[in-house]
Amino acid sequence: MQLNTLKRDDPELYDILMREVSREHGTLELIASENFVSYAVLQMAGGVMTNKYAEGYPGRRYYGGCEHVDEAENLARERAKKLFGAEYVNVQPHSGSQANMAALMTFVEVGDTIMGLDLAHGGHLTHGSPVNFSGRLYHVVSYHVHPQTGRVDFDELITLAREHKPKLIICGGSAYPRFIEFEQFREVADEVNAFLMADIAHPAGLVATGLHPSPFPHCDVVTTTTHKTLRGPRGGMIMMGRDWENPWGKVAPKSGRVKQVSELLDSMVMPGIQGGPLMHIIAAKAVAFGEALKPDFKEYTRQVVENARCLAEEFMSRDYQLVSGGTDTHLVLIDLTNKGITGKAAEKALEKAGITVNKNMVPFDKKSPFVTSGIRIGTPAITTRGMQVKEMKIIVDLINQVLSDPENQNIIDKVRNEVKDLCEEFPLYEQIRD
Ligand SMILES: Cc1ncc(COP(=O)(O)O)c(C=O)c1O
Structure with missing residues (x-):
């Protein structure tokens, strides 16, 4: 896609756009309500x-x-x-x-x-x-x-x-x-x-x-x-x-x-x-x-659900509490109370490591909506990038490393590098990256 005109006429906004393209490419997008549209939709x-x-x-x-x-x-x-x-x-x-x-x-x-x-x-x-x-x-x-x-x-x-x-x-x-x-x-x-x-x-x-x-x-x-x-x-x-x-x-x-x-x-x-x-x-x-309406999309959604199920199992095997004990869909809701970390702190630590999730109230939450006891994680965006069950297991391991010691900058740095490597394997919007 040609962005030369924007680059020439408004370099300030062009740079902002390029930083966003590079953020989307270089981080793991796990917000359940987000996705990456095709070039055709973008155009x-x-x-x-x-x-x-x-x-x-x-x-x-x-x-x-x-x-x-x-x-x-x-x-x-x-x-x-x-x-x-x-x-x-x-x-x-x-x-x-x-x-x-x-x-x-x-x-x-x-x-x-x-x-x-x-x-x-x-x-x-x-x-x-x-x-x-x-x-x-x-x-x-x-x-x-x-x-x-x-x-x-x-x-x-x-x-x-x-x-x-x-x-x-x-x-x-x-x-x-x-x-x-x-x-x-x-x-x-x-x-x-x-x-x-x-x-x-x-x-x-x-x-x-x-x-x-x-x-x-x-x-x-x-x-x-x-x-x-x-x-x-x-x-x-x-x-x-x-x-x-x-x-x-x-x-x-x-x-x-x-x-x-x-x-x-x-x-x-x-x-x-x-x-x-x-x-x-x-x-x-x-x-x-x-x-x-095309068959590819059915395959995509099947993978979205399979990936979410895999995330659920991997989290539960590490003693994370999932609201409703699992998922039928594209998202899991994790109650972090037994892990001694709030949703807000988890979101922040993961963001530093290049993993984007959102803090979320869990049912009967005792914490405020600004703090919360939970995080919500979804698979639509990472599945669009082509990630499958193998990558879900890696992602849960990375999240677990961060949440087990959220103040530890060494772990955050190490995970950030692994996230970058993983993202390189599944490139996003190559045609519009600088
Ligand atoms: C169930 C549900 N309904 C409605 C909306 C509102 O959509 P929008 O943000 O486009 O206004 C959302 C957005 O998160 C949603 O999750």
Whole structure:
């Protein structure tokens, strides 16, 4: 990829970019929500569609000159429908948070009761955290995981649901290492007559290839990000397995026709909460969905899961405590309490050694979100680089060396060198490195 113009016209930013390219190449990226997109996705995301205003939807925009961005958005929608078996897709949300906001604002009214997995138990900010719009606009009743199993406590969920009668229940989260139990959630939602919304931001890539159960037909509405296991550009998306007439009796002003739920979702995304769509990103989503439809991507996601299982076993064999005792997906959540180190200290020591993870609350954590007792580790990015089970064993050994003596600079230096050597074996973005 040619970056000569940037180098010439803005050497300061060019250097910053090159330092980031070299950081991504030279460190082990174990943040579960990150990945490395292909050159094709990078090119489309950095392309001229960034110039285009296209408020509205394909075929009915508020601006002229949209014929080509229409083609790109239509392709993104069609490919996503095929990937997930969805009848309806909206690819315009700028991020996962926007997708959740639009879905919530379509299905529930301000002040209504919603339920979501507690943030400290693996949920996401947008699932009802008091510091987020979701916690401010709605009456939130959080559910939790069971202290023994680390999995959703369905006894608690049904008890709370019967008591509080939520209008909507959100399933899914940011640090839940197990399959999302869509069917069990559906039973609870049916009993209390609530809508069921799934947020599959994390396992979306695995859902697309059948390695994680599908949210359809169990969930009324499904949101996701496109940049985690799905390996697309940073962004969000909303889907429904089937479209249906809206149950609130909302009608089209002129004809009096009862609107479909898809129409309400579309108009909640734009003009409800967003303006002009990011057409370069939507086109890059289409590229990524095209990649995800190919057999290689299935093999990639299979390896992501195999690598995560291997990490889990290797950590457990060194007496690390894993929330839920393992993983079904691309991530493991480690409770470091028995190792006498906080999540914050672990993240910092590992970062010095060139290993990027994030501190994470564990269920029933006694420490604050800024300190935490745990770390979350994921395999999507390192698997994209081509790393397999052999490398997972090396990585766990390196992490263990650092965490066993986190203040020891000699160990950190030694591990840093081994990380560099390992990264050299799996080069990243060679075409754009200086
Ligand atoms: C489950 C879940 N939902 C939503 C989001 C929000 O995505 P974004 O950061 O794109 O707003 C995330 C991001 O981490 C997530 O993990």
